[in-house]
Amino acid sequence: MPSASVLVPIYNVEKYLPACLESLRAQQGDFEFLCLDDGSTDGSARIAEEFAEKDGRFRLIRKANSGYGDTLNRGLAEARGEYVGILESDDVMYPDALEALLRAARDVRADLAKGTYSLWWSADGRDVVQHEVPQQLLGKELRPREHDFCYLLKPTDWSCVYRAEWLSREGIRFLPTPGAAFQDTSFMFKALCSTDRAVFLDVPIVHYRQDNEGSSINSESKAYAVCGEYDEIERWLALHANDAFAARMRLGFQVSKLNAYLWNLDRLGDDLAPEFAHRIASEFSAYASRGEIDWPAWDAWKATNLRAILRDPEHYLDVRRRYHGPGAAAKARFALHLAGPAGLAQALGGRRG
Structure with missing residues (x-):
């Protein structure tokens, strides 16, 4: 062997x-x-x-x-x-x-x-x-x-x-x-x-x-491929709902999913990004309506991003398109325009991811 x-x-x-x-x-x-x-x-x-x-x-x-x-x-x-x-x-x-x-x-x-x-x-x-x-x-x-x-x-x-x-x-x-x-x-x-x-x-x-x-x-032609991957993870999590770490895995899944969806949003062109922003809002709104988002457990800056998407996905996309980018300066600029001084404090003090 x-x-x-x-x-x-x-x-x-x-x-x-x-x-x-x-x-x-x-x-x-x-x-x-x-x-x-x-x-x-x-x-x-x-x-x-x-x-x-x-x-x-x-x-x-x-x-x-x-x-x-x-x-x-x-x-x-x-x-x-x-x-x-x-x-x-x-x-x-x-x-x-x-x-x-x-x-x-x-x-x-x-x-x-x-x-x-x-x-x-x-x-x-x-x-x-x-x-x-x-x-x-x-x-x-x-x-x-x-x-x-x-x-x-x-x-x-x-x-x-x-x-x-x-x-x-x-x-x-x-x-x-x-x-x-x-x-x-x-x-x-x-x-x-x-x-x-x-x-x-x-x-x-x-x-x-x-x-x-x-x-x-x-490849923009695979704009929604990542969604199928998280559907599969969700199916798998349902089979492990009695695991001692089920709550932690559920939180980790949601944070990972939001990170992946935002990464996908950033790579899409103007023809596909608005529709995908609404897709993010729709899927996470479903979690929220079922009481499945443990807001206190979320990193504050990540939660601010999610709440902004849920309120108005197209406004969030516009602010992200204008100000988001690599590096600390771009992160600070985006945070200020998205959520003001409180958002800046959250972004600078937030956990990685």
Whole structure:
């Protein structure tokens, strides 16, 4: 049995695939690399085949096009490793990253070991390592759903290894919806909330490419794909309503959902954004009408944003479009225009996320 299987979902990425697979080839260990070609029409499958000829750890699996989630589920079914990891076909893995994750997982017998990543612009060489986990929690065995930070993590399923037997036992799989996107969202939420034993590292695992124009994060055609992911999380939460941490998971779900919806709102053009702003208001109004929003538990600044959307989604969108942006100065300007001095105080003193 290989110590780990790495799943590489592939679809028309011949421009980026050689660097991705070369970074896997450089990993030292008893691994298998499953190149999952989802019906590519370019030279991607041929590139993967060449790597399989050079290194017996690579295996090419060809399939008809069915989308990201279904492709990764096929990979999970085919994987033979004790642990399973994922590498997107336009990204690059850091040297020795896989061994670092496996060593950490085995040290505490974890179901899940998660590292960090860098935001990478290959054109100009920028590579900015992200630090998402509180320092005092790094390298320790923990139960993620007990900690607020886990609900604020970006759903980077490719910065982890997962114990394969545990994923199967818990039934954790990807949504197979064809043509959808962001299918790492529900997978990561369920994984983090299901395990009683995880470990987090401040070790970069993947150079996460930011300048692939074909990436789903840059596609307006999938404006509502993220909604299906949160529908799936909500379905899963209903099955775990008696969990000792159900209330915390419900709060974490709502905050995570609002964060993701606002991120989606910011990337949409003027033709789609107003409709999506109303979608946010509609879904959270339903929670409020059923008494499912625990307002005192919310971060004050995040609650101010949500209340503003519920009052007038188009006004909120207008203020956000005019003043919101990266950096502390833009955050302060947006807060002042949205909620005055009180909003500024909340924004400057609020929790991350």
